[in-house]
Amino acid sequence: MKIVDRYILKAHAAPFLFAFLTIIFVFTLQFFSLFIARFVGKGLDLLVISELILLQISWMVVLAVPMAVLVSTLMAFGNLTNRSEIAVMRSGGLSMSRVILPVLIAASVLAFLVERFNNVVLPEANYQAKMLLRDITKTKPSFGLTENAFSSFIDGYSILVRDIDPDSGELRGVTIYEGTRDDYSTVITAETGSISFTQDSHYLIMELYNGEIHEMIMNTKEEYRLMSFSRHRFVFSSTGYGFERTDPESVRRGDRDLAADQLKAMGKEFLKRIASGSMKATSLLMDDQKRIASAYENRQKGEERIILRSKSLSLRRSLALERVDGMLEELDASIDRISADRRMYNKYMVEYHKKYALSFACIIFVLVGAPLGVLAKRGGFGVGAGLALAFFVLYWALLILGEHLADRNLLHPGFAMWLANILMAFIGGVAYWRVTSTGAGNNR
Numbered sequence: 001m002k003i004v005d006r007y008i009l010k011a012h013a014a015p016f017l018f019a020f021l022t023i024i025f026v027f028t029l030q031f032f033s034l035f036i037a038r039f040v041g042k043g044l045d046l047l048v049i050s051e052l053i054l055l056q057i058s059w060m061v062v063l064a065v066p067m068a069v070l071v072s073t074l075m076a077f078g079n080l081t082n083r084s085e086i087a088v089m090r091s092g093g094l095s096m097s098r099v100i101l102p103v104l105i106a107a108s109v110l111a112f113l114v115e116r117f118n119n120v121v122l123p124e125a126n127y128q129a130k131m132l133l134r135d136i137t138k139t140k141p142s143f144g145l146t147e148n149a150f151s152s153f154i155d156g157y158s159i160l161v162r163d164i165d166p167d168s169g170e171l172r173g174v175t176i177y178e179g180t181r182d183d184y185s186t187v188i189t190a191e192t193g194s195i196s197f198t199q200d201s202h203y204l205i206m207e208l209y210n211g212e213i214h215e216m217i218m219n220t221k222e223e224y225r226l227m228s229f230s231r232h233r234f235v236f237s238s239t240g241y242g243f244e245r246t247d248p249e250s251v252r253r254g255d256r257d258l259a260a261d262q263l264k265a266m267g268k269e270f271l272k273r274i275a276s277g278s279m280k281a282t283s284l285l286m287d288d289q290k291r292i293a294s295a296y297e298n299r300q301k302g303e304e305r306i307i308l309r310s311k312s313l314s315l316r317r318s319l320a321l322e323r324v325d326g327m328l329e330e331l332d333a334s335i336d337r338i339s340a341d342r343r344m345y346n347k348y349m350v351e352y353h354k355k356y357a358l359s360f361a362c363i364i365f366v367l368v369g370a371p372l373g374v375l376a377k378r379g380g381f382g383v384g385a386g387l388a389l390a391f392f393v394l395y396w397a398l399l400i401l402g403e404h405l406a407d408r409n410l411l412h413p414g415f416a417m418w419l420a421n422i423l424m425a426f427i428g429g430v431a432y433w434r435v436t437s438t439g440a441g442n443n444r
Contacts, residue, residue, distance in 0.1 A: 004089065005102035011080060012103060016072035019388075023064040024057065031056055052132050058117075058125035063396075065114050066361040069107055071388040073369030074376065076103075081374045096436055100370045107366040115359035119259040127257040150177075170194060174208060187214045190232070206234040255351045263352040270345035277338040281331060346406045346413050353417035354399070361395065364424045371431035391427075395420045 031053070080086045089099055150158045162173025171193040178186040190211030195204065211232065215225040255263065372387060402416030411419075 004094070008076070008080070008099065008102050009106055011076040012072045012106070015075040016068050019071035019075075020064050020068035023067055024060050027060040027064065028053065028057065048132070052129065055125045055129035055132065058122050058129075062114065062118060062122060062358055065110060066358060066365055067388060067392045069110065069362045070365035070369045070391060073103060073366050074373040074387050077370050077373030078376050081376075086374060096371075096374075096432070100366065103366050103370065104363065107362045111359045111362040114362060115356060118355040118359060119261075123253075123257050123259050123262075127253055130254070130257065174211070185216045188212070188232070189214075204235070208232045208234070255348050258348075258351070260352055260355050263348045263355075266348045267345055267352065270341050270348065273341045274338055274345065277334060277341060281334040281338065342409055343407065346409060349413035350403050350406050350417060353414050354403075357399070357417045357421055360421055361424075364421050364428065365391075367428035368424050368431065371428060371435045374435050375431060391424070395424055398423060 077086070086099065090096065147161060147164055150160050158177040160173075160175040161171045164171055172191065174188075174190040174193045176188040178188070188208065188211060190208035192210065193206060193208040195206050208229070209231055211229055213225075213227040213229065213232070215227075217223045255266075258266070368391060369388070376387065398420035399417070402411060402419045405411040406413040406416035
């Protein structure tokens with residue numbers, strides 16, 4: 001049996017390695033296509049760019065391993081079936097489950113390694129990549145601008161750019177919200193613009209063309225000024241720009257920069273806040289009910305008639321409405337805090353369950369790939385890669401769908417992240433039943 005097990009595993013080794021390297025290569029090319037234009041001409045050292053690429057490969061590995069397992073399983077079992085070796089094994093007394101067993105064991109070892117990678121290597125790699133991108137952004141501010149999104153890499157300013165010319169770096173459709181002064185609210189708009197350093201690199205220059213400056217005094221909100229310009233220049237101190245390493249302790253870790261135990265601890269903290277907020281909201285609601293009931297009883301007893309006798313009916317209604325509005329605003333604020341804490345809880349728990357769901361996908365894809373490979377029979381790379389791509393796209397779409405549903409509090413984060421595995425396991429079960437019930441693989 002050991003000889004057969006080794007033979008089956010050997011049939012998987014080369015396709016797995018080839019598929020893994022191919023997937024990593026494709027992901028790396030995709031990364032280059034998105035970011036290489038932003039790196040060129042930034043004066044970065046080749047070692048810095050190489051480090052960034054190496055750090056980015058970490059998340060690629062997490063996706064590449066399960067997909068490579070699926071490709072290699074489809075190819076290996078397809079080839080074994082096509083050469084009638086599955087038929088020989090089964091005629092020799094080996095059941096289909098016994099044939100799949102060594103691959104399942106190997107996939108379980110891979111799943112454990114991927115889980116360790118997810119919880120030890122990936123969080124640190126994501127954190128280091130985030131800090132490195134932050135440092136690279138400082139070498140040239142235009143790198144920190146994202147089209148159709150607000151950027152706040154310059155303290156006190158929120159900058160929106162509709163379009164950035166990849167060759168000249170020209171900015172089009174610029175909107176700037178200035179928040180450096182509490183007494184004035186300033187919004188600047190411009191058709192085009194550019195960002196550059198002075199020759200001594202001591203100052204950052206932003207030049208805007210064909211725009212307007214809108215100013216309003218915040219204290220009174222009665223004075224509004226509008227100024228048009230054909231050219232306007234902003235000068236900022238370039239302190240903090242130029243490539244230099246950020247202190248590792250100065251950047252806060254996000255949900256993707258934490259290990260499973262840290263994510264779970266954050267989730268527990270938000271659960272406590274949700275429970276505390278719910279108790280507070282319930283207490284506020286009960287207090288409001290008591291106030292209303294007490295006011296009604298006092299009015300019935302005539303205790304307020306002397307006070308209210310001199311007041312007009314409209315004034316009494318106004319006071320009552322103000323009191324009710326105040327109570328409702330306080331209750332709404334409490335509910336909003338609970339909703340915000342719930343969203344944060346879901347966010348951290350999604351990442352927590354995703355680490356284990358992606359790891360377990362190595363096992364699930366063996367259960368899917370083995371019977372499908374037998375049914376497909378032709379185990380060439382094209383067939384294996386095509387089927388693997390189709391199923392992995394489905395798997396990834398379900399994973400993203402589950403994440404969105406969990407973020408909106410429509411599904412529990414755990415169920416949302418394991419939904420793709422559950423569906424894939426069902427498909428694998430149906431395919432396995434087809435293989436065992438119809439005798440597929442017993443002959444050509």
